[in-house]
Amino acid sequence: MTMTDTAADDISANLAKIVGAKNVISEAADMAAYLMEPRDLFRGSARCVVRPGSTAEVAAVLKLCSERNIAVVPQGGNTGLVGGQIPGQEGRAGEVVLSLKRMNAIRETDPASLTMTVEAGMTLLQVQEAAEKAGALFPLSLASEGSCTIGGNLATNAGGTAVLAYGNARDLVTGLEIVLADGRVLSNLSKLKKDNTGYDLKHLFMGSEGTLGVITAAVVKLYPRPRAVETAFVGMKTPHDALALLNLAQAMAGSDVKTFELIARFGIDVVLRHAPGARDPLETQHAWYVLMELGSQLEGGLAETMMKILEAAAEKGIIDDAAVASSLDQRKAFWKLREELSDMQKFEGGSIKHDVSVPVAKVPQFLDEMYPAVEKFLPGSRCCPFGHLGDGNIHANISQPLGMDKQAFLDQWYEMNEVVHAIVTKLDGSISAEHGIGTLKRDLLPHVKDPVALQVMRTLKGALDPKNILNPGKVI
Numbered sequence: 437m438t439m440t441d442t443a444a445d446d447i448s449a450n451l452a453k454i455v456g457a458k459n460v461i462s463e464a465a466d467m468a469a470y471l472m473e474p475r476d477l478f479r480g481s482a483r484c485v486v487r488p489g490s491t492a493e494v495a496a497v498l499k500l501c502s503e504r505n506i507a508v509v510p511q512g513g514n515t516g517l518v519g520g521q522i523p524g525q526e527g528r529a530g531e532v533v534l535s536l537k538r539m540n541a542i543r544e545t546d547p548a549s550l551t552m553t554v555e556a557g558m559t560l561l562q563v564q565e566a567a568e569k570a571g572a573l574f575p576l577s578l579a580s581e582g583s584c585t586i587g588g589n590l591a592t593n594a595g596g597t598a599v600l601a602y603g604n605a606r607d608l609v610t611g612l613e614i615v616l617a618d619g620r621v622l623s624n625l626s627k628l629k630k631d632n633t634g635y636d637l638k639h640l641f642m643g644s645e646g647t648l649g650v651i652t653a654a655v656v657k658l659y660p661r662p663r664a665v666e667t668a669f670v671g672m673k674t675p676h677d678a679l680a681l682l683n684l685a686q687a688m689a690g691s692d693v694k695t696f697e698l699i700a701r702f703g704i705d706v707v708l709r710h711a712p713g714a715r716d717p718l719e720t721q722h723a724w725y726v727l728m729e730l731g732s733q734l735e736g737g738l739a740e741t742m743m744k745i746l747e748a749a750a751e752k753g754i755i756d757d758a759a760v761a762s763s764l765d766q767r768k769a770f771w772k773l774r775e776e777l778s779d780m781q782k783f784e785g786g787s788i789k790h791d792v793s794v795p796v797a798k799v800p801q802f803l804d805e806m807y808p809a810v811e812k813f814l815p816g817s818r819c820c821p822f823g824h825l826g827d828g829n830i831h832a833n834i835s836q837p838l839g840m841d842k843q844a845f846l847d848q849w850y851e852m853n854e855v856v857h858a859i860v861t862k863l864d865g866s867i868s869a870e871h872g873i874g875t876l877k878r879d880l881l882p883h884v885k886d887p888v889a890l891q892v893m894r895t896l897k898g899a900l901d902p903k904n905i906l907n908p909g910k911v912i
Contacts, residue, residue, distance in 0.1 A: 447483065447484075447500075447504060447506065447532075448460055448462055448483075448484055450500055451484065451486050451497060451500065451532070454486075454488070454493055454496045454497055454500070455486055455487060455488050455489065455493050455497070459486065459487040459488070459489070459538070460484055460485070460486050460487075461484060461485040461486075461487070462483070462484040462485075466485075467482060467484070467485050467533070469514070470482070470485050470511060470514060470523075470533050470535065471522065471523065471524065471533075472522065473514065473516060473517070473519055473521065473522050474514075474515060474517065475517060475789075477519065477876070478519035478522040478525060478875060478876075479522070480522045480523045480524030480525050480531075481523065481524035482509070482523040482524050482530075482531050482532065482533050483506070483530045483531060483532050484532055484533070485532075485533040485535055486532055486533070486534055486535070487535045487537065487538050488534070488536070488538065488539065489538040489539060490539065491539075491613060491615065491621060491652045491653065494534070494536075494539075494615045494650055494652050495615050495619045495620070495621050496619065497532075497534060497619075498534075498615055498616070498617060498618065498619045498650065499618060499619025500619075501532060501905055502617055502618045502619060502903060502905055505903055505905065506530065506531070506532055506905065507523075507530070507531040507532070507904075507905045507906075507907075507908050508531065508532050508533075508534050508650075508905055508906060508907070509521065509522070509523040509531050509532070509533050509534065509646070509907050510534045510536065510587075510591070510646035510650045510906070510907060511533050511534065511535050511536070511588075512535075512536055512537070512556065512557065512584065512585030512586075512587045512588025512589075512591070513537070513559060513580070513583045513584040513585045513588055514583075515580040515583055515584040515588070516588065516592060516871070516872065516874060517789070517791070517871045517876075518868070518871050518872050518873060518874030518875065518876040518877055519874045519875035519876050519910075520592070520645045520646070520872055520873070520874030520875065520907065520910045520911070521588070521646075521874075522875070525875055525909060531908075534650065535557075536555075536556045536557040536585060536587050536650075536652070537557045537585065538557055539555040539556055539557035539587075539652060539653075540555055540557040540558045540559075540562065541554075541555045541558075542554055542555075542558070542566055543555065543625075543653065545566070545570050546627065547570055547571065547572065547658075549627050550572060550657060550658040550659065550660075551610060551627045551655050551656065551657060551658060552566065552567060552570070552572075552574070552655070552656055552658055553625055553653060553654070553655050553656075554566070554586055554653065554654060554656060555587075555652065555653050556585060556586060556587025556588075556590075556650075556651050556652050556653060556654070557585050557586075557587060558585060558586050559581065559582060559583060559584065559585055559586070560576060560577075560578060560580075560581040560582075560584050560585070560586055560589055561581045561582045563576075563586050563656065564576075564577075564581065567658050568661070570658070571661065572658035572659060572660065572661060573658065573659045573660065573661045573662070574608070574656060574657075574658055574659075575598045575601065575602040575608070575659055576589060576594065576596055576598065576602075576605055576608055577596045577597050577598050578594060578595075578596045578597075579775050579778060579779075586654065586656070587651045587652070587654075589605050590605050590606070590609060590612070590641075590642045590651050590654055591641070591642065591643070591644065591645055591646050591651055592605075592643065592645055592870075592871070592872040593605050593606050593642050593643035593870070593872075594870060595824065595827070595829060595869060595870030596824075596870070597695050597697060597774075597824060598694060598695060599824060599826070599827040599829070600693065600694065600695065600696055600824065600826030600827050601691065601693065601694040601695070601731075602659070604870070605642065606639060606642040606643060608656055608657045609638060609642065609654050609655065609656055609657065610626055610627055610628060610629065610655045610656075610657060611624050611625040611626035611627065611628075611638065611654065611655035612624055612625070612637075612638040612641060612642070612651055612653070612654050612655075613625050613651070613652045613653040613654070614641050614649040614650060614651055614652065615649060615650045615652055616649050616900060616901075617648075617649065617900060617901040617902075617903065617905055617906050621652075622637065622649065624637065624638065625653060625654075625655050626655060627655055640896065640900075643872070644911070645872050645873065645874060645907060645910055645911050646906060646907040646910070647897060647901065647906050647907045647910055647911050647912070648896065648897065648900045648901060648906065649900065649906070650906070660733055662694075662731030662732055662733060663732065663733055663734065663735045664731070664732045664734065664735055664736070664737075664738040664739075665729065665730070665731050665738070665767075666729070666730045666731075666738050666739055666741075666742040666760060666761070667727070667728070667729045667730075667760070667761040667766075667767045667770055667771075668726075668727075668728045668729075668742060668746065668758050668759065668760045668761070669717035669718065669725060669726075669727055669728075669758065669759050669761075669770045669773075670725060670726045670727075670728060670746070670749075670755050670757070670758040671717075671718050671720070671721075671722030671724070671725055671755065671756050671757045671758065672722060672723070672724050672725070672726065672754065672755045672756055673722070673723055673724065673756065674723065674724060674800065675698065675724060675799060675800040675803045675804075675825075676800040677724070677754045677755065678698050678724055678726050678800075678825055679796070679797070679799060679800055679825070680749075680752070680754045681726060681728070681745075681749050681754050681755060682696050682726075682796075682825060682826060684745060684748060684749055684752070684754065685728060685730075685745050688741065688744060688745050688748070689730055689741050689745060692730045692731060692732045692738070692741065693728070693729075693730060693826070694729050694730060694731040695727065695728065695729035695826070696726060696727075696728050696729075696824070696825050696826035697726065697727040697728075697774050697822070697823065697824060697825065697826075698724065698725070698726055698799075698821070698822060698823060698824075698825040698830070699724070699725045699726075699727065699773070699774065699777065699822045700723070700724060700725075700819065700820060700821050700822065701721060701722065701723050701724065701725070702818055702819065702820050702835075703777050703781075703820050703821075703822045704716070704717070704725060704773060706777065706780050706781055706783075706784055706820065706835075707772070707773050707776050707777055707780050709780075709783070710780040710783040711772065711776040711780050713769075713772070714769075714772055714773060714776065715769060717759060717769075717770060717773060718757050718758075718759055719757070720756075720757065722756055722757065726825070727770055727771070727773070727774050730742055739760075742760055743760070746758045746760070774822070777820075777822055778831070778833075781820055781833060781835060784818070784820075784835045784836070785835060785836040785840070785842050785845070786835070786836040786840075786842040786843070786845040786846045787820070787833050787834065787835050787836070788833065788834045788845070788846065788848070788849050788852045788853075789831065789833050790830075790831065790832040790833065790834070790853070790856045790857075790867075791829070791831055791867075791868055791869050791870060791871040792829070792830060792832055792856065792857070792860045792865055792866065792867055792868075792869055793827070793828045793829040793830070793860075793865050793866045793869035794828050794830075794860060794863040794864065794865035794866075795828055795863070795864060795865070796825070796826070796827065796828040798828075798863045798864075798865070799825055799828055799830060801863060802830065802832075802859055802860065802863055802865070803821060803830070803832075805859045806819065806821070806832060806856060806859055807819055809855050809856070809858075809859060810834055810852070810855060810856070813851070813852065813855045814837065814845075814848065814852070815837070816837030816838065816840070817834050817835070817836070817837055817852075818834070818835040818836070818837070818838075819832070819833075819834055819835075820833040820834065820835050821833065828865075828869075829869035829870060830869075832856055834852060834856075853867075853880065857880070857884070861884060866884075867880055867884055872911075873910070873911045874910055874911070875909065875910060878909070878910065878911060878912070881911070881912065890912065893911075893912050894912055897912060
C-alpha cells in the first residue's frame with residue numbers, strides 16, 4: 437500500500453468515526469451519481485462522498501478536512517447547471533463530496549410568524565408540501581423541485597417562475613445556520629423581519645455556491661395560500677406585445693400577477709414533438725406566447741379581472757388569441773408546455789444554454805438583436821428563448837442546425853456565448869440570472885464583473901476560507 441493509499445484510508449476512517457461507516461462512500465460505482473451533473477457537461481472524481489446527518493457532524497467533517505487541508509465540495513440534489521457541485525475537476529481527485537441529503541428534517545413550523553425552519557437536505561418539493569400541510573405557501577418553484585434541495589437553492593440564490601411576485605431565494609429567508617470552513621457554526625436562525633445589529637451576514641452565503649460556508653438550515657418565509665388562481669395562455673406577434681401585456685396586467689391587477697412566462701413558438705413545437713400528452717394551447721399558431729397566472733386572497737372576482745385584462749389587450753391589438761384554464765387539468769396542461777421545455781430540447785440535438793437577464797423593458801430589444809446575431813454567427817441555428825419576462829430573465833437557448841454534428845455544434849459553446857453575452861452586456865444585463873457561476877462561467881466573470889467587486893469577493897473568500905478548501909475553483 438502506498439503512502440497516498442494509507443493517507444486516504446486514514447481520512448476515510450476518521451470521517452467514518454464522525455458520520456458512521458455506511459455514510460462514507462468510496463467505491464467508484466457508488467460515487468458515480470455524485471460525480472456528474474444533469475447535462476453531462478462536467479464529470480469529476482473524488483476521494484469519497486460523506487453524508488452527515490446533523491450540523492454537528494458537518495462541523496466535525498469540515499474541522500477535520502481543514503486540519504488536513506482537504507478540499508470539500510458541498511452538494512445538495514446535484515441539479516445545478518453550471519458544474520458548481522461537481523468535485524475533482526481540473527485534476528483535483530482528492531476532494532471530498534459533502535452530501536447534505538440526510539439532513540432533511542423540519543425543525544419548526546411557526547404559522548403565527550409565517551416561518552418554517554428547515555434543514556438543507558430537504559427537497560424543494562418537500563418544503564412546499566410541508567408549507568401546504570401547515571395551510572401556507574412556500575412560493576419558490578423550479579422544474580427540478582422534486583430533486584433539488586433547499587440548501588442548494590439558497591446557495592445558488594435560485595429564481596424560478598414566481599420571482600415576479602415573491603422574489604429570488606434570498607428574498608424568502610429570514611435566518612440561516614452555516615458551518616464555516618474551519619468547522620465553526622454560525623447560528624442565526626432568526627425569524628425577525630427587522631434586525632439592524634450590524635452586517636446582514638446571511639446574504640453573504642446565499643448565492644456563494646458553497647465557497648464561503650455550508651448552509652445546514654434556514655428559516656424560510658411562508659405566505660398565505662391564494663384562494664383563487666386564474667391561468668391563461670396567450671398568443672401574440674412579438675416580445676414587444678408581451679411586454680405591453682405585462683405592463684397592462686400589472687396596471688389592472690397589481691400584485692395579483694404572480695407568473696408571466698414568455699415562450700417562442702419553436703419552444704412550443706419542441707414540447708409538442710417530444711412530450712407525451714402535450715397539446716397546442718390555442719387553435720392557431722402564434723410567433724410568441726405568454727403563460728400568465730393571477731392569484732388572489734379574495735375568493736371572488738379574479739376570473740373577471742383576467743377577462744378584463746385579456747379584453748383590454750385584444751382591444752389595443754396587443755394579443756391575437758388567448759385561452760383561460762377552465763379546470764385544474766387544463767391548468768396543468770398549460771404548465772406542462774413550460775415545465776417540459778428545457779428537458780425536451782435535448783431531443784433536438786445539441787443545445788447551447790444561456791441563463792441571462794436584462795432590465796425588463798429591454799427584453800424585447802435583446803431578443804430582436806439575438807436572433808440575427810446568432811444566425812450570422814452560425815446559419816441555421818434554432819433559437820429557443822423562454823423564461824421569466826416578469827423579472828427580465830430569459831433562457832436564451834440555441835438548438836443546433838438541422839443535420840449538423842452535435843459535438844461540432846457544442847464545440848462552439850464559448851464562441852456562441854460571446855455573441856449572446858455581447859448583447860446582454862450592451863443592455864446592462866447579467867450573464868447569470870439564476871443558475872450561478874460554478875465552473876461553466878468562472879472564466880467569463882472577470883470580463884463582465886466590476887474589478888473592485890471581484891476584489892471584494894476575493895477578500896471575503898480569503899477571510900472566510902483562508903485555506904481555500906470550500907469548493908475551490910468555483911465562482912472565482
